Amino acid sequence: MLLAVLSGFLIAAVAPWVHRGLGRHSGWALAALPAVLFIYFASFLPALREADGGRIIMEYDWIPSLGIQLTFLVDGLSLLFALLISGIGFFVVAYAGRYLEGHRDLGRFYVLILAFMASMLGLVLSSNLISLFVFWELTSITSYLLIGYNHEDAKARKSALQGLFVTVAGGLALLTGLVMMALVGGSYELHELLTSGDIFREHDWYLAILLLVLLGCFTKSAQYPFHFWLPNAMAAPTPVSAYLHSATMVKAGVYLMARLNPSLGGTEAWMLLLGLFGAVTMFVGIFLSLRSTGVKQVLAYSTVMALGTLTMLIGVGTETAMLAAMAFLLAHSLYKGALFLVAGILDHEAGCKDFLQTGGLRRALPVTTVFAGLAALSLAGVLPMFGFVAKELLFEAVLEAPALAGLFSVLAVISAVMVVAVAAIVGIRPWYGPRADTPKVPAHEAPPALLAGPVVLASLGLLFGLGAGLVDQGLIAWAAAAVYGAPVSPYLSLWHGFNLPLLLSGVSLALGLLLYLNWERFRRVTGFMEVVNRYGPEAAYEKTMAGMVWLSEWQTRVLQNGYLRYYLLTILISTVGLVMVTLLTRTDVHIDLDLSGILVHEAFIVAVLLMAALVSVTTRSRLGAVASLGVVGFCVALIYVLFSAADVGITQVLVETLTVIMLVLVLFRLPGFLGLTPMVLRVRDAIIALAVGAMMAVLKLAASTTQYADSISAYFIQESQPSGYGRNIVNVILVDFRALDTLGEIVVLALAAVGVYAMIKFRAEDRRR
Amino acid sequence: METLMAFTVGGLFAAAIYMMLRRSIVKLVIGLVLLSNAANLLLFTQAGLLRGAPPLVPEGAMQPAGVVADPLAQALILTAIVIGFGVLAFAVVLIHRAYEVVQADDMDQMKDTDT
Numbered sequence: 021m022l023l024a025v026l027s028g029f030l031i032a033a034v035a036p037w038v039h040r041g042l043g044r045h046s047g048w049a050l051a052a053l054p055a056v057l058f059i060y061f062a063s064f065l066p067a068l069r070e071a072d073g074g075r076i077i078m079e080y081d082w083i084p085s086l087g088i089q090l091t092f093l094v095d096g097l098s099l100l101f102a103l104l105i106s107g108i109g110f111f112v113v114a115y116a117g118r119y120l121e122g123h124r125d126l127g128r129f130y131v132l133i134l135a136f137m138a139s140m141l142g143l144v145l146s147s148n149l150i151s152l153f154v155f156w157e158l159t160s161i162t163s164y165l166l167i168g169y170n171h172e173d174a175k176a177r178k179s180a181l182q183g184l185f186v187t188v189a190g191g192l193a194l195l196t197g198l199v200m201m202a203l204v205g206g207s208y209e210l211h212e213l214l215t216s217g218d219i220f221r222e223h224d225w226y227l228a229i230l231l232l233v234l235l236g237c238f239t240k241s242a243q244y245p246f247h248f249w250l251p252n253a254m255a256a257p258t259p260v261s262a263y264l265h266s267a268t269m270v271k272a273g274v275y276l277m278a279r280l281n282p283s284l285g286g287t288e289a290w291m292l293l294l295g296l297f298g299a300v301t302m303f304v305g306i307f308l309s310l311r312s313t314g315v316k317q318v319l320a321y322s323t324v325m326a327l328g329t330l331t332m333l334i335g336v337g338t339e340t341a342m343l344a345a346m347a348f349l350l351a352h353s354l355y356k357g358a359l360f361l362v363a364g365i366l367d368h369e370a371g372c373k374d375f376l377q378t379g380g381l382r383r384a385l386p387v388t389t390v391f392a393g394l395a396a397l398s399l400a401g402v403l404p405m406f407g408f409v410a411k412e413l414l415f416e417a418v419l420e421a422p423a424l425a426g427l428f429s430v431l432a433v434i435s436a437v438m439v440v441a442v443a444a445i446v447g448i449r450p451w452y453g454p455r456a457d458t459p460k461v462p463a464h465e466a467p468p469a470l471l472a473g474p475v476v477l478a479s480l481g482l483l484f485g486l487g488a489g490l491v492d493q494g495l496i497a498w499a500a501a502a503v504y505g506a507p508v509s510p511y512l513s514l515w516h517g518f519n520l521p522l523l524l525s526g527v528s529l530a531l532g533l534l535l536y537l538n539w540e541r542f543r544r545v546t547g548f549m550e551v552v553n554r555y556g557p558e559a560a561y562e563k564t565m566a567g568m569v570w571l572s573e574w575q576t577r578v579l580q581n582g583y584l585r586y587y588l589l590t591i592l593i594s595t596v597g598l599v600m601v602t603l604l605t606r607t608d609v610h611i612d613l614d615l616s617g618i619l620v621h622e623a624f625i626v627a628v629l630l631m632a633a634l635v636s637v638t639t640r641s642r643l644g645a646v647a648s649l650g651v652v653g654f655c656v657a658l659i660y661v662l663f664s665a666a667d668v669g670i671t672q673v674l675v676e677t678l679t680v681i682m683l684v685l686v687l688f689r690l691p692g693f694l695g696l697t698p699m700v701l702r703v704r705d706a707i708i709a710l711a712v713g714a715m716m717a718v719l720k721l722a723a724s725t726t727q728y729a730d731s732i733s734a735y736f737i738q739e740s741q742p743s744g745y746g747r748n749i750v751n752v753i754l755v756d757f758r759a760l761d762t763l764g765e766i767v768v769l770a771l772a773a774v775g776v777y778a779m780i781k782f783r784a785e786d787r788r789r
Numbered sequence: 790m791e792t793l794m795a796f797t798v799g800g801l802f803a804a805a806i807y808m809m810l811r812r813s814i815v816k817l818v819i820g821l822v823l824l825s826n827a828a829n830l831l832l833f834t835q836a837g838l839l840r841g842a843p844p845l846v847p848e849g850a851m852q853p854a855g856v857v858a859d860p861l862a863q864a865l866i867l868t869a870i871v872i873g874f875g876v877l878a879f880a881v882v883l884i885h886r887a888y889e890v891v892q893a894d895d896m897d898q899m900k901d902t903d904t
Binding site for chain 2: 583
């Protein structure tokens with residue numbers, strides 16, 4: 021299983037060379053991988069029936085020290101997705117080989133699409149929340165790269181970025197939600213969390229977890245109001261649209277909602293949030309679809325409709341709803357995959373990107389016409405296609421919904437009417453009627469690599485419809501059981517007799533066809549939507565992005581102002597504030613103001629030191645400042661000597677002498693002090709400086725009464741003579757115990773010397789020039 | 790004595806910070822010298838102050854007689870003094886160079902990257 025998931029990444033790594041070696045046949049060659057994976061996953065079908073609880077778990081160690089395992093969970097739901105991903109993946113890779121033939125970046129395309137497929141497989145098969153999230157983000161990133169595949173096109177880049185921002189922002193929320201789930205449930209393993217639903221539903225964090233997880237799912241699955249990135253993502257090459265944006269990636273959110281239904285589902289909040297957002301998305305999606313005329317736009321918005329429908333069904337949460345959701349998912353993947361591939365053929369052979377340009381292509385593209393029609397029939401939900409089975413179940417589920425059944429049913433029927441109209445636009449408009457002037461005149465029927473996908477996927481839509489019961493027992497019921505959290509009895513059938521759902525189905529067909537005949541009038545009447553769009557979610561997204569740029573510009577201007585003293589002020593004020601607050605509120609400091617035991621000469625030295633420091637700060641004469649600086653240094657040296665640090669004292673005297681000489685030599689080539697700062701600012705700086713000084717004094721006093729650990733000096737004192745053969749312990753430490761530190765010190769000095777030398781040398785050369 | 794030293798260190802820090810907040814780059818350098826003195830003194834005081842007990846081992850003995858001052862802090866300060874001097878030397882020459890190019894001691898005139 022590990023190999024199956026990771027093989028996509030492995031093959032992706034060598035795909036460019038395969039492409040270079042095999043040339044135009046590389047598409048078929050690389051498509052072998054998804055084909056093999058499909059067979060591998062299909063081989064799980066019989067085992068699933070025997071497995072305990074309908075699930076198989078496989079564990080591999082990943083980061084053992086952190087307890088992170090790569091666990092894979094195979095049940096009806098993950099298997100349904102895995103089969104769709106690998107199955108449609110096969111046709112898409114083969115199709116891309118031909119569709120993008122001669123494109124100079126085709127090798128890169130294979131890398132991305134295979135890596136995407138592997139990420140998607142990892143996502144649906146992962147049982148560990150962390151690895152699930154990693155794969156989740158990988159799909160976002162590969163999708164970003166695929167949308168921006170034509171990276172020279174500014175619009176493609178912008179759409180790619182939009183998709184990335186929306187899905188990754190949701191991903192962040194999702195990560196928080198998943199970690200909270202793991203904390204509540206006490207495990208990162210899905211197969212353990214799924215059986216402990218009540219823990220979540222009764223926990224205080226339930227609503228927070230639910231909102232965070234749903235934010236991730238809604239952005240990924242383009243639910244209203246996050247739907248806008250999906251149609252824009254159509255900037256990607258058509259095979260990508262067919263694969264990512266209809267059959268797989270956008271369903272990741274749906275997958276996760278379905279997956280977590282046994283843990284988080286079943287509450288009123290779950291039902292209302294999913295049901296309402298789903299129903300609104302369904303309606304808005306199909307409405308916008310019918311308003312569009314671009315081939316891919318129409319299909320993309322109808323995908324939004326499908327995602328909304330799935331979300332709504334998961335929200336409804338009954339046994340029938342789960343069956344309906346899984347059947348609808350399968351039906352949608354089949355017909356939408358086929359239709360997107362047909363859209364690619366329209367573009368490739370006739371140069372049409374807009375339905376208004378098309379018409380009468382049935383003579384030039386007879387095979388495409390037939391199978392586009394077949395897929396459109398499934399989309400419309402006409403007997404005996406699988407789409408019909410799904411649609412009937414959908415009606416039945418919403419009619420029986422435990423809450424808001426009326427609202428859901430009305431929206432579902434209205435949407436179904438518009439879906440039929442969209443299906444007619446896709447299935448009739450380009451092929452029949454008078455021959456339109458297409459940008460390119462199709463010379464021949466599309467080649468086999470392009471036709472394979474539509475033919476097989478559309479035919480499966482018909483076969484599954486005829487054998488609905490078999491599909492149900494084979495997979496759909498198992499998938500529904502995984503979502504429902506309990507066994508589900510197979511129910512799918514092509515014919516359930518004359519009932520309300522069938523009546524609604526018939527009504528929607530008739531009204532839909534009527535709507536199709538009045539398509540132009542519909543678009544004209546709903547022209548006011550353009551105005552609404554200007555204030556819609558996409559405009560909000562644009563505003564947010566512009567606002568973020570403005571905010572970062574503003575804070576850069578304020579914080580990165582280029583004045584050293586403001587940087588210092590910022591640092592100092594924050595330090596003083598934070599340290600003092602912590603010291604006063606968090607710790608039990610004890611300050612011992614013991615002024616006894618001071619000898620007269622010591623007090624004198626300290627007084628001179630402080631006076632000298634004050635003079636160096638206040639004097640307007642440079643010589644005075646440097647001289648008093650020297651006095652400070654020598655006083656410090658005296659303190660070292662008085663308190664048993666002879667070596668330090670000697671060094672300080674030497675260094676201080678050198679410092680004064682150097683300052684006198686160099687600084688006197690610079691101009692004298694100018695009174696640059698007004699009095700007010702000087703007082704402000706003095707206050708801040710005194711605050712820092714006071715903080716250091718208080719810290720010192722507080723620290724001298726606290727000792728957290730024993731000094732390590734005892735070891736050095738004891739071992740200096742026996743191990744280091746030296747009687748001056750300080751020297752032994754420097755050259756023996758801590759010799760590496762001293763080496764570092766020498767390196768610093770050498771670097772400084774090189775720097776000083778270089779600057780003096782270059783100046784001499786500048787002068788000569 | 791340690792209480793007095795705490796105030797001394799505080800005073801040195803205050804003087805150093807005040808100088809570092811000035812616009813003149815020479816004053817910034819003076820502030821740096823004061824700052825390194827303040828930091829060294831802080832470290833020295835924190836290790837404990839002992840009069841007339843240098844960390845030396847008497848001739849012929851294996852261990853020092855009685856309690857001695859903390860040698861580790863002294864070693865650290867020694868290193869710090871020398872490194873501080875290296876950095877100061879570099880800074881002073883750099884400032885001198887900058888003055889030659891910019892013809893100003895005012896840091897506000899040095900804040901742009903292009904001269």
